[in-house]
Amino acid sequence: MMQARSKGLALLACFPRMGLGLSREAKSQPVKLKRSLMSSFLSPEAAYVDMRKAPMLFETFLREEWLAPSLLEVVASAERGERHPLLKKETDGVYSLDVFTEKFCQTFLEEVDNYFATGLPVRRPNSMNNYGLIVNEIGLRPALTDFQQKVLRPLAALLFPEIGQSFGAHHSFMVQYRPNEDLGLDMHTDDSDVTFNVCLGDEFEASGLTFCGGVGKSDHRQFSYQYNHVPGRAVLHLGTRRHGADDIYTGTRRNLIVWSHNLEYRASDAYVKRMYNYEKEQGPPDVRCLSYTHDRDYNAYKNYPPGVTKDNAQRAWCPPPMGCYDQMDTVLKTSNQRGPLLQKKIQQADSSEDDTKK
Numbered sequence: 001m002m003q004a005r006s007k008g009l010a011l012l013a014c015f016p017r018m019g020l021g022l023s024r025e026a027k028s029q030p031v032k033l034k035r036s037l038m039s040s041f042l043s044p045e046a047a048y049v050d051m052r053k054a055p056m057l058f059e060t061f062l063r064e065e066w067l068a069p070s071l072l073e074v075v076a077s078a079e080r081g082e083r084h085p086l087l088k089k090e091t092d093g094v095y096s097l098d099v100f101t102e103k104f105c106q107t108f109l110e111e112v113d114n115y116f117a118t119g120l121p122v123r124r125p126n127s128m129n130n131y132g133l134i135v136n137e138i139g140l141r142p143a144l145t146d147f148q149q150k151v152l153r154p155l156a157a158l159l160f161p162e163i164g165q166s167f168g169a170h171h172s173f174m175v176q177y178r179p180n181e182d183l184g185l186d187m188h189t190d191d192s193d194v195t196f197n198v199c200l201g202d203e204f205e206a207s208g209l210t211f212c213g214g215v216g217k218s219d220h221r222q223f224s225y226q227y228n229h230v231p232g233r234a235v236l237h238l239g240t241r242r243h244g245a246d247d248i249y250t251g252t253r254r255n256l257i258v259w260s261h262n263l264e265y266r267a268s269d270a271y272v273k274r275m276y277n278y279e280k281e282q283g284p285p286d287v288r289c290l291s292y293t294h295d296r297d298y299n300a301y302k303n304y305p306p307g308v309t310k311d312n313a314q315r316a317w318c319p320p321p322m323g324c325y326d327q328m329d330t331v332l333k334t335s336n337q338r339g340p341l342l343q344k345k346i347q348q349a350d351s352s353e354d355d356t357k358k
Contacts, residue, residue, distance in 0.1 A: 044120040044121050044137065044138065045137055045138055045139045047118075047120060048115060048118065048120060048138055048139060049139065051114070051115075051118050052111070052114075052139070053110055053111050053114040054107050054110070054111050057107060057108065057111055057140070057143065058139050058140060058142070058143055059142075059143060060143055060146055060147075061100075061104070061143055061144075061146070061147045062146070062147065062150065062151075063104075065101065065103055065104075066100060066101055066103060066104035066107070067099070067100065067101065067104070068097075068098035068099055068100060068101060068232060070084075070086045070097075070098055071097070071098065071099055071151070073086075074086050074087050074097055074155075075150070075151055075154050075155065078154040078155050078157070078158040078159075079154045081158065082158075083158060083159075086098070087155070087159075090225055090227055090235070091211065091224055091225035092224070093214070093237055093238060093241060094211055094224075094225060094227065094235060094236075094237045094241070095155075095159055095235070095236045095237070096227065096233055096234060096235045096236070097155075097233065097234060097236075098232060098233050098234075099151075099198050099232060099233065099234045100198060100200075100232045100234075101232060102231065102232060104232075105200040105201050105231055105232055106201075108200055108256065109200055109201065109202070109254060112133060112135070112174055112254075115133065115138050116133075120138075123137065125173035125174070125175055125257070126173070126191075128185055128186065128188060128293070129173075129175045129176075129182060129185065130181070130182050131175070131176040131177075131178075131181050131182050132173055132174045132175040132176045132254075133173060133174050134171075134172070134173045135172050135173055135174055135256070136170075136171065136172050136173070140172070141172070144170060144172045144258060145170065147258075148167055148170050148258060148260055149167070152167070152194070152196050152236075152258065152260060153166065153167050153260075155236060156194045156236070156260065159236060160194055160238060162265070163193045163194060163238065163262055163265055164193070164194050164260075164262070165262065165264075165265075166262055166263075166264060167193075167194075167260045167261060167262055168261060168262065168263035168264070169260075169261040169263060170258050170259060170260050170261060171191070171192070171258075171259040171261075172256070172257065172258045172259070173256075173257055174200075174254055174255065174256055174257070175245075175254065175255050175257060176252065176253070176254045177204075177207060177245060177248045177252070177253045177254075178204075178248060178251065178252040178253070179248065179249075179250065183247040183248055184207070184244065184245040184246050184247040184248065185244055185245035186244055186291050186292055186293045186294075187210075187212065187242055187243070187244040187289055187290060187291035187293075187294070187295075188242070188243070188244065188291060188293065188294065189215045189239060189240050189241065189242055189243075190239035190240075190259055191239065191259060192239035192259030192260060192261065193238070193239055193260055193261055193262045193265060193266070194236065194237075194238060194239065194260045194262075195236065195237055195238070195239050195241075195257065195258070195259055195260075196234055196235075196236055196257065196258040196260065197209070197234060197235050197236075197255055197256075197257045197258075198232070198233065198234035198235075198255060198256050198257075199229040199230060199231050199232070199233060199234075199253065199254075199255050200231060200232075200254045200255060200256055201231040201252075201253070201254065202251060202252045202253070202254065203250075203251040203252065204229075204248055204249075204250065204251035204252060204253040205248070205249045205250040205251055207229060207245070207246055207247070207248040207249070207253045208226055208227050208228040208229055208245075208246045209226070209227045209229070209235065209243050209244070209245060209246065210223070210225075210226050210227075210243060210244050210246055210288055210289075211223075211224045211225045211226070211227065211237070211241060211242070211243045212224055212241075212242040212243065212286070212288070212289035213241075213242060213289075214238065214240050214241055214242070215240045215241075215242060215275075216240070216274065216275060216277065216278045216279060216323075217279055218279040218280060218281055218282045219281075219282060220242055220279075220281065220289075220318075220319070220323075221242065221281065221285035221286060221289040221290065221295070221318075221319075222282065222285070222286050222289060223286040223288045223289055226246070229253060229255070239259065240274075242289060242291075244291070275320075278319070278320055278322050278323045279323060280322065280323055280324070280325070281319055281323055281324065281325040281328075282325065283325050283326075283327075284301075284325055284327060284328075284331070285297070285301070287301050287302060290302055291316075291318065292304055292305060292308050292312060293312070293316070294316055294317060294318045295316055295318050295319075296313055296316045296317070296318065296319070296332065297328060297331050297332055298312075298313065298316070299313060300331045300332065300334065
C-alpha cells in the first residue's frame with residue numbers, strides 16, 4: 001500500500017513536466033485529486049466519472065430543454081437538401097444558427113467548472129489557446145459524436161457538399177477569453193474540415209470573430225466579415241477559412257468548438273495536393289487579416305504584439321513564394337523599419353487632425 005502511494009505521488013509530480021499542467025482550482029481540492037488518481041491510477045476521464053455534476057450531459061446533448069426551439073426544424077430542412085431561413089448566411093462560406101438554450105449553456109459551464117475544481121489534469125485545447133479544456137478528454141466524446149452525426153453532419157453536408165458529407169472523427173474543446181488571460185486569438189486556419197463554434201457565455205463585451213479568405217486563395221488575407229457572438233448561437237465554416245478571435249474588452253467569453261474531420265476526404269488527392277495550387281495574392285494584405293504567427297510580412301505593416309519578437313518572421317511561412325503579391329519582395333526588404341514608420345505616420349496624422357479640429 002505504501003509503495004502504491006509513493007507511485008501515486010510520483011505520478012502527480014510528473015504532470016507539470018509532461019505539459020499537462022493543473023488548473024488553478026487544483027490547489028483547493030487536493031483530496032479529490034489523490035482519491036481519483038493515487039488510489040486506482042485511473043485516467044482523468046475515468047477518474048472523473050463519479051464526480052460528474054450533470055451525468056445526463058454525458059449521455060446526449062439532444063434534450064428538448066437544451067435545444068433552441070428551431071434547431072431540429074433547421075436540421076430536418078438540411079436533410080431534405082433545403083436551407084432553412086433561420087440558418088443564416090453571414091457571408092460566403094460562413095453560416096450561423098441558434099443551437100442551445102441558456103439552460104444548456106449554464107449546465108455545460110457548470111460541468112466544466114466542476115472538472116476544474118477536482119484538480120484533475122487540464123490539457124490546453126491547441127497550440128494557440130492557453131486556457132480552456134479538451135472536453136473529449138473528460139468523457140464528453142460520445143455525447144459530442146452523437147451531436148456531430150445527428151446535427152452537424154446534415155448541416156455540413158448541405159452547406160459544404162464535398163467536404164461535409166461524412167465525419168469520422170472530431171476534436172472538441174472549450175476556449176476561454178478574458179482580460180489578463182487570452183484576450184483574443186491571432187489570425188489562423190483550423191485543423192478541421194468543418195468548424196462548429198458555439199458561444200456559451202458568460203458576460204462579455206466586444207468579442208467576435210473576424211473572417212478573411214480561404215487558405216491558398218488569392219483573397220486569403222483580405223477582410224471578409226466580422227461576426228458577433230451571441231450565447232447559444234453557433235457559427236459554421238470550413239477549417240481552411242482564415243479567421244481570428246477579436247480581443248475581449250470586459251468579462252469572460254467561453255465557446256465550445258468542434259473540429260469535424262472527414263477521413264475519406266483527407267485520404268483523397270484533392271486534400272493531399274490542396275496546397276500545390278496556391279494562388280498568387282491580389283495585392284498587399286488587409287491589416288485586419290495579418291497574422292503575427294504565420295505571416296512573413298507582418299512587421300512591414302504592424303508592430304509585433306508584446307512578447308512576440310522579430311525572430312517570429314523566420315518561422316513564418318505565409319504567403320509561400322508562389323503566392324506573393326507583386327510588391328512583397330520590396331516590402332520584406334524594408335520590414336525592419338516599416339512597421340514602426342507606419343505607426344509614426346499614423347500618430348502624426350492623428351495629431352494633425354486634432355490640430356485642425358482645434
